């Protein structure tokens with residue numbers, strides 16, 4: 317036990333110590349001052365208690381400050397998150413999200429595409445690192461990425477310069493998400509909450525056919541057999557688009573840079589931005605060729621004549637074997653080459669209605685019946701192969717037969 321507190325009036329100590337009892341009691345003070353009121357007798361432990369109280373107050377104050385800081389930090393985070401959410405919503409609307417959802421819900425058939433978050437795609441592409449760029453086209457830049465589930469994808473970051481590009485983007489999502497064909501690149505999904513819309517495709521590892529046609533790759537020489545196979549695959553995919561899908565789809569931008577090659581060098585048709593899905597009775601009105609390059613690209617070394625014109629003239633003069641790469645002419649059977657060239661020739665008829673349908677083309681190409689002697693594409697590691705002219709014509713031109721009206 318110890319002294320109780322000071323006298324209430326004069327700050328003099330009380331005379332007597334506390335008795336055993338802790339509690340209220342009266343005391344008188346030195347110099348005749350009297351204590352007023354009752355005092356509380358406290359134990360020795362009270363010193364410790366006081367220190368504890370001071371400590372508790374200090375802790376509380378500290379915690380209070382921390383709490384205020386945490387609350388401010390949390391508030392800032394909430395505000396920032398809300399801002400980001402609002403921005404994402406704004407981006408979603410600006411990128412045509414509402415229009416897309418409208419189209420998807422009103423369109424026929426099963427739509428199979430995931431709506432990715434911007435975070436998932438940022439992670440997948442290492443924040444759109446330059447090292448991940450696969451290529452650049454008229455519509456945007458394509459990055460290689462890996463999703464958290466391990467899937468390797470190609471992410472196309474669109475350039476949205478005007479409304480028409482937005483429509484192209486929506487068009488591609490709506491059409492591609494309904495298509496499932498082994499020779500058409502698969503669309504896994506899309507993302508609209510970013511500044512520009514993003515499309516997520518399956519990754520096709522072996523680049524574009526354009527590269528193999530123009531750069532004479534030694535890794536994968538385009539032999540006659542391989543070219544015919546590729547032509548059959550592309551024709552098959554167009555036949556599917558034109559007739560097997562619930563509403564005919566016209567690609568309208570068939571060119572070798574839009575044909576990708578998978579791990580087994582099978583053709584995969586890509587880039588459906590300018591494609592159209594149209595009712596059959598409207599096809600004659602709307603199947604105009606789209607895309608950046610003209611369909612019948614002029615050849616620089618051909619004094620302004622287009623590849624198609626040159627080919628037609630050669631066919632008319634019955635000189636088709638003159639323009640063949642000698643090595644390919646040796647590889648392919650004469651009848652096969654003749655059949656192939658005739659198909660290409662009929663596809664170049666100025667009157668679109670007189671051109672064969674993709675169904676006919678596919679059947680005729682298949683009838684060339686190379687399948688029994690088509691080895692795996694990977695086995696074709698032959699050196700020094702030159703580009704074979706006529707097949708290039710076929711691949712680049714005849715596949716558009718229904719699609720181009722010069």
Ligand SMILES: Nc1ncnc2c1ncn2[C@@H]1O[C@H](COP(=O)(O)OP(=O)(O)OP(=O)(O)O)[C@@H](O)[C@H]1O
Nearest residue numbers: 450451452453454455458470517518519520573587
């Ligand atoms: N699914 C994919 N897998 C692998 N690479 C791809 C894929 N899609 C596109 N690429 C690569 O990205 C490049 C650019 O593709 P994109 O479709 O944007 O443009 P493009 O077809 O070359 O040009 P444009 O859009 O002007 O017709 C392609 O040339 C190809 O190398």
